[in-house]
Amino acid sequence: MKEVKFKHKGWEVAAIIQFPKDFDETKIYPAIVCAHPISSCKNQTSGNIYGKALAEAGFITLAFDASHQGESGGEPRFLEDPATRVEDFRCAADYLTTLSYVDNGRIGVLGVCGGGGYAVKAAMTERRFKAVVIVVAANYGRIMREGDYTPGAAIRTLEAIAAQRTAEANGAEPFVTSYIPVNEEARKQTGINDIDIVEAVDYYTTPRGKHACSPNKLLFSGLAAALNFDAFHLADHLLTQPLHIVIGDRPGAFGSYRDGYELFNKAASAKKSFQIVAGASHYDLYDQPEATGKALEQIIPFFKEYIG
Template identity: 90%
Template sequence: MKEVKFKHKTWEVAAIIQFPKDFDQTKTYPAIVCGHPISSCKDQTAGNIYGKALAEAGFITLAFDASHQGESGGEPRFLEDPATRVEDFRCAADYLTTLSYVDKNRIGVLGICGGGGYAVNAAMTERRFKAVATVVAANYGRLMREGDLTPGAAIKTLEAIAAQRSAEANGGEPFVTNYIPVNEEARKQAGINDIDIVEAVDYYTTPRGQKACSPNKLLFSGLAAAVGFDAFHLAEHLLTQPLHIVIGEKTGAFGSHRDGFELFNKAASAKKTIQIVAGASHYDLYDQPEPTGKALEQLIPFFKEYLS
């Protein structure tokens, strides 16, 4: 494993590149860009689980912190901007083409959760990605629009964002909120019992998955673009690469189960498959050995076939 940085506009993106066993820099290898979930970072599931396993299977893997987040540059901090997140993937492909040991015609992309939605969106217009895979991919725009499922939730959110932007434009302090409850006690006090939220708190706020570059902070005034984003828009026209989708059998508030089927049905890919991991939840497929092992049993052959 090696820590690297690559360029995005005027700042640098922090990443980790991992190599196959017996790596020989005089040879060329297929490569896979690994995109992390919303609120996550390169040192969690994207790099430490999937990036690591795919490197062990013979691929160069590149996992990066999203711009404005983690150890990557970009101001303001804690911004979750879909256009920038999608461009991160293109910049990652740019970087891989500069490495002599990467076969420029054998680059794939894998995204987890919201990173899966971004990976798909990027692949529609990034033809250097020859194969696309997702694990519990979620359409972040759809999730933002649904909000708490009350009528007009999206409009209420946009009104609140507008008011906060006006306040900040007139000298007010930026409002940095949280993606999820800050700990288990806060979750219980809020009365939130959905499986995805329960397991998100367990993953992100305990030693199970907690990392310093994933601080559970979100710039509220920057969310308007996310409300209007659709990760799968035009997939029926532009997503033509081989596609493999992994979802869990258990369903939760983040909606990755239904998003997986929507993506499968919309994609123009002539070669596409969907894998439902029995008994697995959204967060089981982040780091639990048996579910992630089941996912990798199909992800590795998929990438070997289409990046051969």
């Protein structure tokens, strides 16, 4: 494993590159870009579960922190901007092509949760990605539009964003909110008992998955672009690479279960496969050995077939 950086516009993106056992830099290997969920970082599921396992299976893997987040550069901080996130993937592909030991014709992409949605969007216009795997992929734009599931939620959010931008333009401090409740006690106070929220708090705020590069901070005034983003728009025209979709059979509020079915039915890929991990929730497929092990039983052969 090695920490590296690559360019994105005027800043650098921080990443971890992992190598197969007995790596020989005089040889050429297939490579996979691994993308983290919304609010996550390279040191969590994208890097330390999927990136690690795929490296052990013989691939070069590159897991990166999204621009404006974690150890990556970009101002303002804690910005979640879909266009920038998608461009991160292209910059990651650029970087891989500079490595003499990477086969430029055998680059794949894997994304988890929101990173899966972004991976799909990137693959539509990034033809250097020859195979696509998404694990519990969530369409971030859809999540933002649904809001609290009450009529007019998206419009109310946009009105609040507009008011906050006006305040900040006139000298107010940026409003940094959180993605999820800050701990289990805060979650209980909200009264929200949905499985995805409960397990998100467990994953991100306890030793199970907590990491300093994933501080549960979100710049509110930067959210407008997310509300008209659709990770799957034009997938029926532009997503033609081999595609493997992984979901669990315990649905929750983040909607990766239904998003998986939507994308499978929509994607133009002539070769596509769908894997349902029995008994697994959204967050089981982040780090729980039984669930991730079952997912990898199909992910690894998929990548070996199409880029290995």
